[in-house]
Amino acid sequence: MKKFVIFHYGFEMPTPEIMGAWSKWFESIGEKIVDPGSPLGNGREISRSGTKELSMGLDSLTGYTVINAESMEEAEKIAKSCPMITSIQVYEAMSM
Secondary structure, three states: OOEEEEEEEEEOOOHHHHHHHHHHHHHOHHHEEEEEOOOOEEEEEEEEEEEEEEEOOOOOEEEEEEEEOOOOEEEEEEEHHOOOOEEEEEEEEOOO
């Protein structure tokens, strides 16, 4: 079993319908969840040239979920069932 991180992008004010959709999604992938993650707020990008404030916006990274899956294809299938905000990205967490 491999570990994958799903990054959620975009922001919508949570409504009861949105929260219901997320609850159903988490229930549907229950046995695959390693870390349900959490919403993200404002942050900072730190580089050699300095620090930049990051605020939530329509295209910002707004959350993450960590899952187990047999393959990238299975992780993608799980991600596609997500009630995404704007878009999502899936990355395999590599073992060291």
